[in-house]
Each structure stands twice: as structure tokens, then as C-alpha cells.
Amino acid sequence: MKFSAYLDHAATTPTRPEVISAIAEQLATGGNASSLHTVGRAARRVVEESREDVAKALGCGPSEVVFTSGGTESDNLAIKGTWWQRHGEDRRRNRLLVGATEHHAVLDAVEHLVHHEGAVVDWIEVDASGRSDAAQLRQLIERDPASVAMVSRMWANNEVGTVQPVAEVAAVAHEYGIPMHTDAVQAIGQLPVDFAASGADLLTASAHKFGGPQGVGVLLARRDASLTPLTHGGGQERQLRSGTLNTAGIRGMALAATLATEQLSQEQEKLAALRDKLIRGALDLGLDIRVTGAHEVGDVSARLAGNAHLRIPGCDGDSLLYLLDAAGIECSTGSACQAGVPQPSHVLLAMGISEDDARGALRLTLGHSSTDADVAAFLETLPAAVDRARRARSASRGGR
Incomplete structure (x- = not known):
């Protein structure tokens, strides 16, 4: 062969072998983390302990961890949810400042808002290495600060691997009171990712990029982040992401995040x-x-x-x-x-x-x-x- x-x-x-074992064990246990009986409470305990592990690995508080189905959902919730909320509060806020080299999970969410919701996008350009700088962002904001709903800039590019100055971008956005999102899907496991230190308001991660299972991810969202949910139902995850939690996948992701950061x-x-x-x-x-x-x-x-x-x-x-x-x-x-x-x-x-x-x-x-x-x-x-x-x-x- x-x-x-x-x-x-x-x-x-x-998927890391240890993660596969943890997922298999949890699948055999079962339980819905929203149920009040013994098995349900056990599943809830796994979810909350996993939330703490993810928070420790990614430098955030447990209450800032919102479990999702992966990077695409997290990006959509961050982009659409922030624009809907901010534009709804102030109709002048219709502008999105977004990197020209973002993943399509961000680009297509932006294009949807442009074509169906009346949003306006200004693209943050890059140099020959694929990097943008905070000075360019400042220029874009200063054209009309009151019109900017949010900024989104990926942490590391999925194609060419270029790392962006996330903390600098977030600092400039915050000077004008603008929330900043970063897609960190490719960064975790290859770069130190500290949500608090980055200054970002929202951060996207996906388990299967760092040794976890497919179909589970997180959106890290600061407690004061204003988001309109994409889905409605049971009100799980701070009412930002309704739906039965993937307890086994969440347990696997937490272990993978721990291993990735430790190693x-x-x-x-x-x-x-x-x-x-x-x-x-x-x-x-x-x-x-x-x-x-x-x-x-x-x-x-x-x-x-x-x-x-x-x-x-x-x-x-x-x-x-x-x-x-x-x-x-x-x-x-x-x-x-x-x-x-x-x-x-x-x-x-x-x-x-x-x-x-x-x-x-x-x-x-x-x-x-x-x-x-x-x-x-x-x-x-x-x-x-x-x-x-x-x-x-x-x-x-x-x-x-």
C-alpha cells in the first residue's frame, strides 16, 4: 500500500486519541444537560466543567463561553448578531469594517447583510504578506465613526497562515466604542490565544482544528457584548444559542483545548x-x-x-x-x-x-x-x- x-x-x-476516548465514554453515559433528573444533572456538570476548562485554555471567564456547532455558526452569530443589535439600537450604524482575506464564514455573512439588510462594508486591505495594520483601520473608522457597527479581523489566515495584530486592531476599535470580532479558528493550538489580553469582544473557535471533534465550537463573547441570536427555542447559552447541547462533543473539545494549550x-x-x-x-x-x-x-x-x-x-x-x-x-x-x-x-x-x-x-x-x-x-x-x-x-x- x-x-x-x-x-x-x-x-x-x-481527533486526538484521548479525546476520542472521552467522547465515547460520554456518549455511553447520555443525558440532556437541560433535564433536571439525575442523568441530566450529570450531563450539565460535564458541560459546566468543560466550560471552565475551555475558559482556562483560552483566557476568558466561563460565563463568556457560548457553545456552538463550530466556526461557521460562531462567525455568523458574531457578525449578524452584532450588526442586527447595533443597527437596531442606532440606524446610523450600518457599516462593517472587515478584512479582505477573511474566511467565507465571515465574508458570506457580511454579504448577506449587505444584500438583504442594507449593510455597507468597507474592506480592510492587506499588504503582500497578507497583513493589515491598525493605522488603516483608524482611517476607515474616521470617515464616519458613528456609522460603524463592528470590526472583524481574523487572528490567523486559513490559507497563507499570516498572523494579524489582533490586539492593536481591538485597541483602535475600542477608542471609538466599536466592538471587535476575531476569527481565531486557525490560531488555537499554534499560537497563544488569550481572549482577555487580545481585547477582542468576540472570538470564534472550532474544535476540529485543534484535535477535537467536528461539529462543535465556541463563540467567546464578553458579558457586555450585545448580540441578537440567530436561533430561538430553549434559551440555552445565555439565550444566544438555543438548542440541545452536544455534551459529548463539548467534553471532547474541552479536553482538546487543554491539551493544545499545554503542549x-x-x-x-x-x-x-x-x-x-x-x-x-x-x-x-x-x-x-x-x-x-x-x-x-x-x-x-x-x-x-x-x-x-x-x-x-x-x-x-x-x-x-x-x-x-x-x-x-x-x-x-x-x-x-x-x-x-x-x-x-x-x-x-x-x-x-x-x-x-x-x-x-x-x-x-x-x-x-x-x-x-x-x-x-x-x-x-x-x-x-x-x-x-x-x-x-x-x-x-x-x-x-
Whole structure:
């Protein structure tokens, strides 16, 4: 059997064995955390102890932890919920200041408000490394501070791994009394994430990005955060997120968050070493490969330790993806597929990369289960895949 190298941890990272055991044990126990009988109270105890564990891991108070189904729901609750609440209180507040390189869970929520609710969006631009600065945000706010409903800026980019100055952004927003949200889905487990120290009012996290199960996440929301809920029903989670709580998933997420934060230092060192070996090895292949975004050997502050984003001229990323997959290398491209039509990544275009250059992108992301063998397998497989992808592209263009 061919060796399989999993290099797509930014999409989902394998659930940690300890987490699987904890989830299985809880599933066998059962119980609805909203029930008042013995089993229900036991489930509630698990939920509240997990809430405390998540709060400790992420630097917030237990009352600030709102359990959700994952990053997408948390982003939607943060964006729509804040805009609805703030705009409802003051009709002048219709403007959203949002990073141009956000995940689609944020972008599509914003676009919904623009097209259906009359919101206005100003995009926070980025430089060639994918980073924005607080000075630009200040300029956008000062055009009309009273019209700004909220600011949203992701902690670390899901495609190119660029880390944003979240605390600086939050500080500027707060000078004008504007709430700030950050999507920290990619940051937890690779960067120190302290909600209180960040200054953010709202923070999104998703368990399956740091060794927990899929289908569970959190929105950290300060006690004074004003949000209109997306759903209504039983009034769970401060009446912000009604619905029966996923007790087993919550228990698994709490354990994963604890492990990820306890092991952060050694994990950063390990992942950065693997990332740097992958990038250096790819550049040494003589294939005219380019690295997207800022990269310094050993650095874990400007770029996520586990992120390597490469652009390979003369190739279509989708072709490379399929060729690598056939050889046992599992990764992703830098493009998003919308309505069945491959499109260049909005992140790369916002960074000033040409559409043609953006089409030859590969995102290679590492995690807690990654090894030297994964990197070696990728580097061994890449040259043949690039050669075939380039020949295929040339043939499709009539040999040009």
C-alpha cells in the first residue's frame, strides 16, 4: 500500500486519541444537560466543567463561553448578531469594517447583510504578506465613526497562515466604542490565544482544528457584548444559542483545548521545523516554486508554525491536487470552488498576486500527527506531479 501523507490540517486535524476516548465514554453515559433528573444533572456538570476548562485554555471567564456547532455558526452569530443589535439600537450604524482575506464564514455573512439588510462594508486591505495594520483601520473608522457597527479581523489566515495584530486592531476599535470580532479558528493550538489580553469582544473557535471533534465550537463573547441570536427555542447559552447541547462533543473539545494549550510550546517548535524543512526542500527542487507570504526560518509569530503555502508557475492547483492525491499526498489548493466553477483565491488576489499565479497554489498544513515522513513523501512526489500538471496545462492551451 502506498504511503499516505496527510498535509491538510488546516481543513481538519485528526481527533486526538484521548479525546476520542472521552467522547465515547460520554456518549455511553447520555443525558440532556437541560433535564433536571439525575442523568441530566450529570450531563450539565460535564458541560459546566468543560466550560471552565475551555475558559482556562483560552483566557476568558466561563460565563463568556457560548457553545456552538463550530466556526461557521460562531462567525455568523458574531457578525449578524452584532450588526442586527447595533443597527437596531442606532440606524446610523450600518457599516462593517472587515478584512479582505477573511474566511467565507465571515465574508458570506457580511454579504448577506449587505444584500438583504442594507449593510455597507468597507474592506480592510492587506499588504503582500497578507497583513493589515491598525493605522488603516483608524482611517476607515474616521470617515464616519458613528456609522460603524463592528470590526472583524481574523487572528490567523486559513490559507497563507499570516498572523494579524489582533490586539492593536481591538485597541483602535475600542477608542471609538466599536466592538471587535476575531476569527481565531486557525490560531488555537499554534499560537497563544488569550481572549482577555487580545481585547477582542468576540472570538470564534472550532474544535476540529485543534484535535477535537467536528461539529462543535465556541463563540467567546464578553458579558457586555450585545448580540441578537440567530436561533430561538430553549434559551440555552445565555439565550444566544438555543438548542440541545452536544455534551459529548463539548467534553471532547474541552479536553482538546487543554491539551493544545499545554503542549503549545513544543508543538510550535516541532511544526515550525517541519514547515521549514518542507519549504526549503520545495525551493531546492529547482521548479521555480515561490512561497506565499512572509517566511523566516523558525518564526512562529508572523506565520503559523504549521502553514506552508506554495505557488508553482505553469500549473493548475486542482490538477496538482489530484495528481498528489493519487500518489498518497493529501493537501489542498489555494482556490475556492464556488457554484462549481474554480476561482482564484480571494486571499491571494487581495495580496496582489495575479490571477494566473494564484491558480498554481498549494496549501500544505501540518498538525499534531505530522512527521518527517510526511514531508519527505511530499518532496519525493512533487516533481513528477508538477511535470504532469505543467504538460496537462500546456496541452489544454494548445501547446502555448
